[in-house]
Amino acid sequence: MFKSKITFSMFCMFFLVLALLSACSNSSENTSNNNDSKTNDATEQTDSEEPFEISIMTNLHTPETPDKKIQELIEEKTGYKLDIQWVPDDNYDERLNTAFATGSFPDSVRIGFAQMNQFKDAIRNDQFWEIGPYLDQFENLNNLNDEIMANTTIDGKIYGVYQGRPLSRQGIIYRKDWADHLGLEAPTTTDEFMEMVRAFTEDDPNDSGKDDTIGLADRSDLIYGGFKTIASWFGTPHEWGVKDGELLPEFMFDEYMQTLDFYREMHSNRYINQDFPVTSKTDQVAMVANGTAGVYVGSMQDVNTIYNDAVALNPDVEFDVHNHVEGPHGEFGVWAIPGFSEVMMFPKSSVQTEEDLLKILGFYDKLASPDVMNTLYWGIEGEHYEVQDGKAVYIADQAIIDREIRPYLTMEIGEPETTGRYELYTDYEVRQKADELVLENNDYLISDPTVTLDSDTFIQDGDRLKQLIDDATIQYILGQIDKDGFEKAVENWKSQGGNAIIQEFNASYQAQS
Structure with missing residues (x-):
């Protein structure tokens, strides 16, 4: 009887142990399954998150x-x-x-x-x-x-x-067929450039027997039009330059006045469209494309658009691009953004x-x-x-x-x-040349030294003051004011806030030096 009770007790304990082991196993398996389930849920949640x-x-x-x-x-x-x-x-x-x-x-x-x-x-x-x-x-x-x-x-x-x-994309686009007809090469100096625009105006480059052409088509934009690029050839600083250790605006340099005289001569001789101060880029491009003008100074890569418009009117039209024009000082430079x-x-x-x-x-x-x-x-x-x-x-x-x-x-x-x-593909060789010259410009850049400088007055009044100089620049080119008149405009610029800009930019310049 006693043996029987012991045997029965051991038998019960055996099954209890088995039950506990099974429970532990199931618990472990359930925990594992639950963890896997959580991991899967987290992955699904990540994948399904809104962007x-x-x-x-x-x-x-x-x-x-x-x-x-x-x-x-x-x-x-x-x-x-x-x-x-x-x-x-x-x-x-x-x-x-x-x-x-x-x-x-x-x-x-x-x-x-x-x-x-x-x-x-x-x-x-x-x-x-x-x-x-x-x-x-x-x-x-x-x-x-x-x-x-x-x-x-x-x-x-x-x-x-x-x-x-x-x-810098800046350079010259010109009618190569006109230049060939007149025996001209791409201009390498400002004197040769003046000769090209003269000849394109006066020497019947299209052989029409009529006075129906001008040398240079330009527009109202004094920056991206021709003026600033030609000023670069003369050695004018870009916006600001250093003279005698002091930062000064570009229009207080002799080279700016030389550019004004150059433009004034082109305008008085009618080598440039007389209404350029009110001409849009669209009209400027049209003058070159339709055969009215022979030279465009601006982005050389615009030759693609000009050629496509021109060839529709004249299948025999030929253009070329050029960038290296030296000023009277014997050097080439080009302004840069x-x-x-x-x-x-x-x-x-x-x-x-x-x-x-x-x-x-x-x-x-x-x-x-x-x-x-x-x-x-x-x-x-x-x-x-x-x-x-x-x-x-x-x-x-x-x-x-x-x-x-x-x-x-x-x-x-x-x-x-x-x-x-990708860059633009073109089979137009002149555009390919333009792309090469844009890269070549990198060796001759004239940069604005005030790009990272501070001037509160410039921020507040710079646009208004710039308009004073832009107006005087146009007036001088058109012959409406003389050198004294331009210098008076510069004095107005200085007295209305320009002197403060000069002082502030120079203080910032010295602080960064």
């Missing part, structure tokens, strides 16, 4: 907002959602100022060089993110041009990613955490990759463009390009050298 949304404000250069096809492709390729606020270009500065005044900035805002000067105080007051310390975390953003990035800095700090532009047009900046009023900033920079890093940048800049291969010899050429109709591609160009960052996007 991070970025609001972007940028200029709209076309009459209508673009088709969203390209935006959706960019979103797909980057994994981000974009809220693009398209602002008509004519209203952009006003919208920018309104956003600043009301604190209604988007996450990313496109700010031009002039606006950066206006916002310097806000930048210094920590209203925008300094992004320089984060760039080394992003392979593509870290590959942007260091020299150009330096030109965007405030107090040596980087606050945005730039939209790159060639440092800082290497960017705008920068994308990130206001702290909308981007409130470092985590969000890093996500936004992650978008721009992906945007700066060759695949995404080609989508933004060129569109869809096989539909909008095709690749020839490692370059892109549009194959879609211009209306489609204008509607679906062109508006997005304002969102480009970097340049082909840093992002790897």
Whole structure:
């Protein structure tokens, strides 16, 4: 009986142990299964998260907002959602100022060089993110041009990613068939340039037997038209230069006055369109394309447009491009931009955490990759463009390009050298030469030394004061004032705030030296 009870007790204990082991095993298995389930749930949640949304404000250069096809492709390729606020270009500065005044900035805002000067105080007051310390975390953003990035800095700090532009496209486009007919070569000095525009005006270059041509077609823009480039040939500083150890504006240099005399001679001899102060770029291009004028001074890459318009009217037309023109001092120079047009900046009023900033920079890093940048800049291969010899050429109709591609160009960052996007393919040899000369210009640049300097008076009154000098420049060229009249305008500039600008720029210059 006792044995039987012991046996029964041992039997029960055996089954109890088995039950406990089974329970432990099931518990362990359930825990494992639960952990796996949590891991799977976390993965699924990550995969199913909504894309991070970025609001972007940028200029709209076309009459209508673009088709969203390209935006959706960019979103797909980057994994981000974009809220693009398209602002008509004519209203952009006003919208920018309104956003600043009301604190209604988007996450990313496109700010031009002039606006950066206006916002310097806000930048210094920590209203925008300094992004320089984060760039080394992003392979593509870290590959942007260091020299150009330096030109965007405030107090040596980087606050945005730039939209790159060639440092100088400036040079001459001229009618080679006219030059050949008159026995002229590309001008290598300012005297030879004057001779070309004279001959194109007076020596019947088109062999029509009529007085129906002029030498130079120019426009109202004293910067991107011909005036500043020709001033460079004479050795005029770009905006500001150093004389006797002091920074002074370009119009206080003898070389500026030499340029004025040169232009005045062209105008008085009717070598240039007499109404150039009110001529648009469209009309300027038309004069060269339709055979009225033989020389265009500006972006050499405009030869593509001019040739396409001209050959439709005259299949035998020939153009050439040239850049190296020496002034009386025997040297060649050409004015240069800082290497960017705008920068994308990130206001702290909308981007409130470092985590969000890093996500936004992650978008721009992906945007700066060759695949995404080609989508933004060129569109869809096989539909909008095709690749020839490692370059892109549009194959879609211009209306489609204008509607679906062109508006997005304002969102480009970097340049082909840093992002790897395709450059333009052309079988027009003169355009190919223009591209080569644009690169050659890099060896002869005249830069503005005030790009990173400070002047509160310049920010407040610079545009108004510049208009005084622009008006006097035009009046002198047209013969409406003499040298004394121009110098009087300079004195007005100085007394109305110019002297303060000189003092402030020099103080900033000395502080950085």
